[in-house]
Amino acid sequence: MPNMDVVERVALDRSSKFTFSCNKDLSCWNLCCRDVDILLTPYDVLEMRTALGQSSGEFLQNNTKVIIDPKTKIPMVQIMLKPNERLCVFSKEEGCSIYQNRPLLCRTYPIGIAALRKKDDPNPEDEFFFFIREKFCKGFSQGKEFTVGDWLQDQNADYLLEKNKDWLEFILRRNVMGVEPFNEKEASLYFMAVYDLDKFRKFVFDTKFLDIFEISKERIEAMKTSDEELLKFGIDYLFFMFRIKKTLEPKKT
Numbered sequence: 001m002p003n004m005d006v007v008e009r010v011a012l013d014r015s016s017k018f019t020f021s022c023n024k025d026l027s028c029w030n031l032c033c034r035d036v037d038i039l040l041t042p043y044d045v046l047e048m049r050t051a052l053g054q055s056s057g058e059f060l061q062n063n064t065k066v067i068i069d070p071k072t073k074i075p076m077v078q079i080m081l082k083p084n085e086r087l088c089v090f091s092k093e094e095g096c097s098i099y100q101n102r103p104l105l106c107r108t109y110p111i112g113i114a115a116l117r118k119k120d121d122p123n124p125e126d127e128f129f130f131f132i133r134e135k136f137c138k139g140f141s142q143g144k145e146f147t148v149g150d151w152l153q154d155q156n157a158d159y160l161l162e163k164n165k166d167w168l169e170f171i172l173r174r175n176v177m178g179v180e181p182f183n184e185k186e187a188s189l190y191f192m193a194v195y196d197l198d199k200f201r202k203f204v205f206d207t208k209f210l211d212i213f214e215i216s217k218e219r220i221e222a223m224k225t226s227d228e229e230l231l232k233f234g235i236d237y238l239f240f241m242f243r244i245k246k247t248l249e250p251k252k253t
């Protein structure tokens with residue numbers, strides 16, 4: 001989450017222009033990876049841990065910490081910092097050790113996302129952005145001109161925004177409903193279904209779970225072999241369990 005002192009309070013859209021360039025000859029190299037609060041989306045966790053060849057439990061334990069939103073009690077996953085240097089655990093002298101699979105917030109930087117278009121919402125006014133202008137960042141004073149839209153494509157951020165849309169819709173719709181904060185059981189269920197997919201896999205396949213819902217054979221097979229399919233199912237399960245959308249059909253007894 002960006003420090004609010006460096007957030008420029010001007011709403012941008014995809015056509016807003018700015019100049020930016022970043023390279024390791026700059027004196028500010030890696031400063032943007034120090035003392036940062038990088039929240040991870042479910043797809044960030046999936047992509048990063050797959051790239052590192054780690055189980056979800058291993059990745060979450062070794063590289064992240066969980067913080068609880070004080071109002072909604074939703075658990076959020078944040079990248080851990082190295083204890084002494086306060087640098088992101090993935091930061092190396094030569095740059096980000098997980099650059100090809102870096103999380104969404106690192107891809108969009110120095111653009112912050114204030115609001116996103118909800119899934120299937122054709123209205124572009126629902127989406128807006130802002131600049132994060134850290135004093136130390138020399139990137140704004142050089143480089144080529146981008147529009148916000150070009151930047152998001154250039155950094156492959158649009159791809160992750162698209163992948164996270166169902167999850168984001170779940171979060172937005174639950175918050176808009178103004179319901180009670182998550183209790184402990186709900187928070188654990190949510191965390192397992194979107195972040196700790198290896199645990200969720202056991203919950204789905206090693207219990208009587210599949211006797212409860214009508215799920216097509218094709219979907220079950222896809223979930224067995226693909227973490228991405230399992231995550232999509234996990235989000236459908238949350239929509240159903242929190243009574244936001246009837247995404248699943250219970251079996252008739």
Ligand code: SF4
Pocket residue numbers: 032033036038079088089090091092095096097098099102103106
């Ligand atoms: S994931 Fe990479 S780009 Fe993001 S803060 Fe860590 S080192 Fe920097």
Ligand code: SF4
Pocket residue numbers: 021022023026028029030031032033136137138139140
């Ligand atoms: S120019 Fe900005 S983004 Fe690039 S290394 Fe420097 S502080 Fe980080």
